[in-house]
Amino acid sequence: MRFRFRFLVPVVAVAACFTAKAQTPDYKNVGRTPTAQEIQAMDIAVSTDGKELPPGSGNAKTGARLFQEKCAACHGESQEGSAQAPALVGGKGTLTSLHPKMTVGSYWPYATTIFDYIRRAMPRYQEGSLKPDEVYSLVAFILYRNEIIKEDDVIDAATLPKIKMPNRDGFIPQNMDEIHDWKVRGCKLGHCP
Amino acid sequence: MKTKDSGRRRFLKNSAAFAGLALGAARTAQGADTPADTSAARPKDLHSYGERSRYETSARLGAMGLYDPAPPGYHRDFGYRNPIQDSVGYITPAPLHFVIAHGYEPPDIDPAEHHLLIHGLVDKPLIFSLDDLKRFPSVTRAHFLECNANGAPAGPTGQYRVAPTATAQDTHGFTSCSLWTGVPLSIILKRVGVKPEAKWIIGEGSEKGKHTKSIPIEKAMDDVLIAYGQNGEALRPQQGYPIRLLVPGWEGINNVKWLRKIKLVDEPYMGMWESTKYPSLRPDGLSRWFQFQMGPRTVITRPSGGQKLNGPGFYEISGLAWSGGGLVRSIEVSTDNGQTWREAEIQSPVYPKAHVRFGFGWDWNGNETILQSRCTDEVGERQPSVVELAKFWKVEPDFFIKTGTIPGHFNAIQPWKVNSDGSVQNAISF
Numbered sequence: 001m002r003f004r005f006r007f008l009v010p011v012v013a014v015a016a017c018f019t020a021k022a023q024t025p026d027y028k029n030v031g032r033t034p035t036a037q038e039i040q041a042m043d044i045a046v047s048t049d050g051k052e053l054p055p056g057s058g059n060a061k062t063g064a065r066l067f068q069e070k071c072a073a074c075h076g077e078s079q080e081g082s083a084q085a086p087a088l089v090g091g092k093g094t095l096t097s098l099h100p101k102m103t104v105g106s107y108w109p110y111a112t113t114i115f116d117y118i119r120r121a122m123p124r125y126q127e128g129s130l131k132p133d134e135v136y137s138l139v140a141f142i143l144y145r146n147e148i149i150k151e152d153d154v155i156d157a158a159t160l161p162k163i164k165m166p167n168r169d170g171f172i173p174q175n176m177d178e179i180h181d182w183k184v185r186g187c188k189l190g191h192c193p
Numbered sequence: 194m195k196t197k198d199s200g201r202r203r204f205l206k207n208s209a210a211f212a213g214l215a216l217g218a219a220r221t222a223q224g225a226d227t228p229a230d231t232s233a234a235r236p237k238d239l240h241s242y243g244e245r246s247r248y249e250t251s252a253r254l255g256a257m258g259l260y261d262p263a264p265p266g267y268h269r270d271f272g273y274r275n276p277i278q279d280s281v282g283y284i285t286p287a288p289l290h291f292v293i294a295h296g297y298e299p300p301d302i303d304p305a306e307h308h309l310l311i312h313g314l315v316d317k318p319l320i321f322s323l324d325d326l327k328r329f330p331s332v333t334r335a336h337f338l339e340c341n342a343n344g345a346p347a348g349p350t351g352q353y354r355v356a357p358t359a360t361a362q363d364t365h366g367f368t369s370c371s372l373w374t375g376v377p378l379s380i381i382l383k384r385v386g387v388k389p390e391a392k393w394i395i396g397e398g399s400e401k402g403k404h405t406k407s408i409p410i411e412k413a414m415d416d417v418l419i420a421y422g423q424n425g426e427a428l429r430p431q432q433g434y435p436i437r438l439l440v441p442g443w444e445g446i447n448n449v450k451w452l453r454k455i456k457l458v459d460e461p462y463m464g465m466w467e468s469t470k471y472p473s474l475r476p477d478g479l480s481r482w483f484q485f486q487m488g489p490r491t492v493i494t495r496p497s498g499g500q501k502l503n504g505p506g507f508y509e510i511s512g513l514a515w516s517g518g519g520l521v522r523s524i525e526v527s528t529d530n531g532q533t534w535r536e537a538e539i540q541s542p543v544y545p546k547a548h549v550r551f552g553f554g555w556d557w558n559g560n561e562t563i564l565q566s567r568c569t570d571e572v573g574e575r576q577p578s579v580v581e582l583a584k585f586w587k588v589e590p591d592f593f594i595k596t597g598t599i600p601g602h603f604n605a606i607q608p609w610k611v612n613s614d615g616s617v618q619n620a621i622s623f
């Protein structure tokens with residue numbers, strides 16, 4: 001290997017001098033401008049401030065009916081989970097135990113993630129079939145059953161991002177500006193202290 | 194398009210002539226045939242597209258060797274593992290590359306219909322066809338891809354990883370290495386123009402679950418590729434055909450397959466997998482998230498679990514080393530249960546964030562012993578022992594097998610015990 005590098009480095013360096021001079025491309029006319037509709041159709045990822053959340057709303061009462069119809073077969077009548085799908089409720093106070101129960105209520109840091117994931121990936125085998133009102137209602141029902149909101153609370157684009165999930169402070173580093181440099185975080189590769 | 198059509202007609206004509214010969218040979222081959230491709234509609238002509246010898250049977254395996262019942266078209270499994278114990282050199286054949294897609298089957302994508310949208314905090318959002326992407330300069334680089342849970346000693350498949358009968362496929366089958374060809378994402382980002390407030394990219398796939406992953410812009414501008422080629426041909430459907438993100442050295446989850454969209458944004462979007470399944474929850478109740486790089490790791494593939502030595506004498510110990518930190522700088526082997534370590538020979542090209550094949554000549558005296566390997570990378574990280582890893586996590590070593598979580602990034606040194614009868618078994622202990 002040492003021999004190869006000694007030989008290659010000058011060759012590559014010389015070649016680079018010539019090719020670099022050839023042109024500085026701006027890749028003109030590669031790709032086309034999307035229409036607003038094309039962007040909107042694909043713009044389903046929801047940020048933690050909820051700016052992409054669609055119009056619509058729901059509460060736990062409508063969500064309960066919908067849950068029985070669309071979700072209970074896998075997640076269980078009481079959101080207790082099954083072999084097919086995880087529990088969505090419970091687990092409070094278990095995160096320091098050897099067998100933590102990591103549910104939406106006990107573990108998930110952001111409520112916006114619930115909306116994002118249900119809309120894109122649920123129900124399994126009918127992904128993407130739920131309308132915004134239905135997704136808001138299901139989110140409300142799951143939050144209600146986890147005692148995070150009241151049964152009549154309206155969940156919509158304004159209220160959802162404001163909900164602070166119980167385990168929101170359970171993730172480190174808290175400050176996303178610190179996340180980029182693993183050495184500053186005191187991590188070994190792949191392991192943070 | 195014209196050349197493609199005439200090519201297809203020629204192929205069909207040739208295929209018909211060889212159909213009798215080719216079908217007979219193809220049907221007898223065993224192994225990891227991929228489900229539901231178009232081969233049923235297309236007689237196989239091994240002169241047109243070859244297959245391995247029918248005597249070669251190395252195959253991927255589901256993590257438990259079985260699949261949960263599911264409706265047609267869906268598998269609920271914990272991934273398919275690369276038979277790394279059979280590997281030679283440093284490249285994994287594409288049909289044996291490990292597969293994890295969180296239970297989703299590859300979408301059947303016509304590349305002529307597939308597009309990549311790049312939008313968000315950019316000067317000019319653009320849509321690229323596959324032909325558009327091939328107008329950009331391409332690069333070809335060797336990189337490993339490794340699942341965060343490769344070798345996890347606990348979780349749903351932990352018992353198969355720690356069993357004395359475990360093979361290297363069971364212990365390390367969630368890593369693979371390919372020559373990836375594609376466009377550096379930095380070039381495409383230059384084309385769309387990145388706004389200064391863009392700090393992260395969100396990649397999104399086309400499978401039923403539309404997997405998303407947040408990646409810092411620094412990494413996107415560094416060495417990320419939009420890959421369309423693998424080992425000299427188009428990506429396999431299980432690997433993201435027609436395009437995927439390739440995020441060198443980072444947890445497999447970042448390498449979004451069947452890529453359809455990249456959005457430039459100001460913060461991580463906390464997708465379900467990245468914010469609720471991949472953080473590392475420790476006994477203090479706090480989760481370490483966005484751990485990114487895979488650490489330095491090695492595994493001896495020969496002799497390894499389930500193999501058998503044919504009496505005392507010379508054997509070349511052979512294995513693979515890799516690190517998400519960059520180049521592997523040194524690889525050491527111990528043949529005496531860790532009492533002494535000696536430098537192994539590097540037997541393949543050394544590329545950053547790629548598998549490296551190493552070898553170590555060994556005269557086996559016929560006595561029971563334990564073989565181990567470890568490596569150090571260019572950032573000075575050395576592969577830890579189980580005890581060293583536990584110390585860094587501030588847990589007792591048996592936490593790794595007792596926990597109800599999935600201890601990811603488990604890159605501890607792998608010991609193989611050689612018994613006096615020549616049989617080899619998994620000797621990891623906690």
